[in-house]
Amino acid sequence: MLELSTPVQYVKGIGPRLSEVLAAKGLNTVDDLLHYLPFRYEDRLNPRGVAELRPGEMATVIAEVRNSGLFRTRRMPLFQMVAGQGRAKLKCIWFNSAYLKDKFPPGQIVALYGKVEQDKRGELQIVQPQFEILGDVAEEGAAEVSEQKAAASLEIGRIVPIYEATGQGRLTSRWFRRTIRQALENLPANLLDPVPATIRQRLSLMGPREALWQVHWPEAGESLRDLQEARTPAHVRMIFEELFLLELGLELKRRQLKAETGVAFQLNEPARQAIKKILPFHPTFAQKRALKEIAADMEKPAPMRRLLQGDVGSGKTIVAFEAAIIAIENGYQVALMAPTEILAQQHYFSARRILENAGYRIVLLTGSLEEDRKREVRRHIRQGNAQLVIGTHALIEQKVEFDKLGLVIVDEQHRFGVLQRFKLMKKSGDSEPGKLPDQLAPEPDVLVMTATPIPRTLALTLYGDLDVSVLDELPPGRTPIVTRRVSDERSDEVWKFVRKQVEAGRQAYVVYPVIEENETTELKAALKMYKEMTSRIFPDLRIGLLHGKLEAGLKETVMRMFQKGELHILVSTTVIEVGVDVPNAAVMVVEHAERFGLAQLHQLRGRIGRGAAKSYCILMTGGKVSEDGERRLDAMVRTNDGFQLAELDLELRGPGEFFGTRQAGMPSFRVANLIRDRDLLELAKREAAAVLAGPNSEISQGEIDSAIRIMRTRWQKTYGLLEAG
Ligand code: ADP
Ligand code: MG
Numbered sequence: 186m187l188e189l190s191t192p193v194q195y196v197k198g199i200g201p202r203l204s205e206v207l208a209a210k211g212l213n214t215v216d217d218l219l220h221y222l223p224f225r226y227e228d229r230l231n232p233r234g235v236a237e238l239r240p241g242e243m244a245t246v247i248a249e250v251r252n253s254g255l256f257r258t259r260r261m262p263l264f265q266m267v268a269g270q271g272r273a274k275l276k277c278i279w280f281n282s283a284y285l286k287d288k289f290p291p292g293q294i295v296a297l298y299g300k301v302e303q304d305k306r307g308e309l310q311i312v313q314p315q316f317e318i319l320g321d322v323a324e325e326g327a328a329e330v331s332e333q334k335a336a337a338s339l340e341i342g343r344i345v346p347i348y349e350a351t352g353q354g355r356l357t358s359r360w361f362r363r364t365i366r367q368a369l370e371n372l373p374a375n376l377l378d379p380v381p382a383t384i385r386q387r388l389s390l391m392g393p394r395e396a397l398w399q400v401h402w403p404e405a406g407e408s409l410r411d412l413q414e415a416r417t418p419a420h421v422r423m424i425f426e427e428l429f430l431l432e433l434g435l436e437l438k439r440r441q442l443k444a445e446t447g448v449a450f451q452l453n454e455p456a457r458q459a460i461k462k463i464l465p466f467h468p469t470f471a472q473k474r475a476l477k478e479i480a481a482d483m484e485k486p487a488p489m490r491r492l493l494q495g496d497v498g499s500g501k502t503i504v505a506f507e508a509a510i511i512a513i514e515n516g517y518q519v520a521l522m523a524p525t526e527i528l529a530q531q532h533y534f535s536a537r538r539i540l541e542n543a544g545y546r547i548v549l550l551t552g553s554l555e556e557d558r559k560r561e562v563r564r565h566i567r568q569g570n571a572q573l574v575i576g577t578h579a580l581i582e583q584k585v586e587f588d589k590l591g592l593v594i595v596d597e598q599h600r601f602g603v604l605q606r607f608k609l610m611k612k613s614g615d616s617e618p619g620k621l622p623d624q625l626a627p628e629p630d631v632l633v634m635t636a637t638p639i640p641r642t643l644a645l646t647l648y649g650d651l652d653v654s655v656l657d658e659l660p661p662g663r664t665p666i667v668t669r670r671v672s673d674e675r676s677d678e679v680w681k682f683v684r685k686q687v688e689a690g691r692q693a694y695v696v697y698p699v700i701e702e703n704e705t706t707e708l709k710a711a712l713k714m715y716k717e718m719t720s721r722i723f724p725d726l727r728i729g730l731l732h733g734k735l736e737a738g739l740k741e742t743v744m745r746m747f748q749k750g751e752l753h754i755l756v757s758t759t760v761i762e763v764g765v766d767v768p769n770a771a772v773m774v775v776e777h778a779e780r781f782g783l784a785q786l787h788q789l790r791g792r793i794g795r796g797a798a799k800s801y802c803i804l805m806t807g808g809k810v811s812e813d814g815e816r817r818l819d820a821m822v823r824t825n826d827g828f829q830l831a832e833l834d835l836e837l838r839g840p841g842e843f844f845g846t847r848q849a850g851m852p853s854f855r856v857a858n859l860i861r862d863r864d865l866l867e868l869a870k871r872e873a874a875a876v877l878a879g880p881n882s883e884i885s886q887g888e889i890d891s892a893i894r895i896m897r898t899r900w901q902k903t904y905g906l907l908e909a910g
Pocket of ligand 2: 502596
């Protein structure tokens, strides 16, 4: 008998050596092995007859080998095998595949899968088909014939699961099929189900054991399409379970946080007045709504954990400043953290412009300050003189001691990843030695701002432990940005256009993928193009250069000059990608735009279109553009909508990369797929919340405890560092 927690080593046919190969794939226990799902299924119950094949279709064929051989063409060796059924024949070819030479003895029965085509002579062929040798007695030795027959019945006459091979081909699809079958046959009759019985019944979910069987060994009548799309009842049950446990952990976190003590700020009259006074414009409806939601959170004694999500240019900063005023008017300090120095500086400038006039005391804390100055700033913070502290994330988080920190604002969250978010939330500057526990400061409120347009449904369900406010409206008076794509062979025209815009009083960004050239990539580089522009293209214009390797003081000067309009053109790398706000800049030229990710391009484009003037984004391509590159550029030209772009980005890159690596805190899934399974994610979130709201007539305390216990083990295992609750 095997338990789910049994190491794979003890499954028949694995042993210590192969278990190492499996461990490299992250498959350590029987449970892991059983969650190694087929990536596709073949209908070998009703395979297509060779005679009925039509060019253009994907097909599974079971046929007999007639002959095979290795050919040399002028360009590469080519292996050809002809399989047949009666008089119908099908040619299969593989490139560079000398190793196939002895695989196909005549008479051997094989399963083939691939796209059927017509060759030049009109005969049917499949190029590079996936194949499987069926019932190959010679390979196993005569003694095992009867077992062999049983195994063969796993290969034909049914819907057959196809697994991704691994271990340099040592662990084939066929191997997985047998081994997983072994494991399934030796499972105990009852498996513990983390999904409470009432939920299971209400949603008509099958039990865990049945689901495992059917996801690997579907019954004959199962829809092949549902199987491929992971929509069979067995798939749905397994996906639901995984997402349910994720959401249960997130919901638990949220509940625990709500029970902690924070500051109950008052939205008092001075705060209201101050907010009115500082506003340089009429807030949009969305901004008003967001502030209302934030203020409502701040008034509650539980610490706020809110995500303010708004596309680039939607006006998050002013909302953050308003929240800061509430905290300051209540006698608390506020920390505003930005991911880069440039951004911290920019926030500092606007805070001074907007808040300092109203009498608030603001300090900037960045790495490039002189040591003396840093010490002095820290003293101001410690003694409570500084009311708003603006700095880079790293700096504030590490060493700063606050007198009375009430609100932490984190800008452009997507740069930090989710893990860091948890770390930050634990911090409150109160673990100083010498302080007694009852003197611990209350947990500060946290407002996280992000321009990453995480598709709404995902944000709401995935950030189960954050409340979300969305700025879904741009401030008025913006003219839509015109986006064009041109080849860099037409750069002369582009520069002419830039010149015209500058003459009309606008400023322009020109962005490059790299700082310096490099022989292998042959990309145009910021440094070289800066020289080109100052000497040849725009010798009469004032041009600045900005990149990550510049010394911090210089960066600041350049940025400030551009902000003040003292530079016409800013040549830059992606350091300006996030948050920089210069309303008079109306042109964004991106060279080698094909090299940038969609989110990045959208961020870059978000630097313009911030004023009343019509803005232009010119995406120049240089060199070959990949298929995905084409789709990215296409999408950029087609739409300005960050949410639409995010959806496409998610699709192109997959959730893993979209959210950053696992280290960045994005859970990795065994069976779920965030794009495909969005509806199940929402369902799981609702059900998880309902469970924790119990016990009640639906759910017993015992069930809740059991679900939480399983969730903890799962979180520990899957998300490693992230401990739940
Ligand atoms: P983001 O959400 O990208 O951080 P910002 O807060 O930098 O956007 O705002 C973008 C620009 O829009 C700034 O120049 C800001 O002053 C301006 N802005 C913000 N809200 C409004 C508003 N309600 N009316 C007019 N301009 C606004
Ligand atoms: Mg911003």
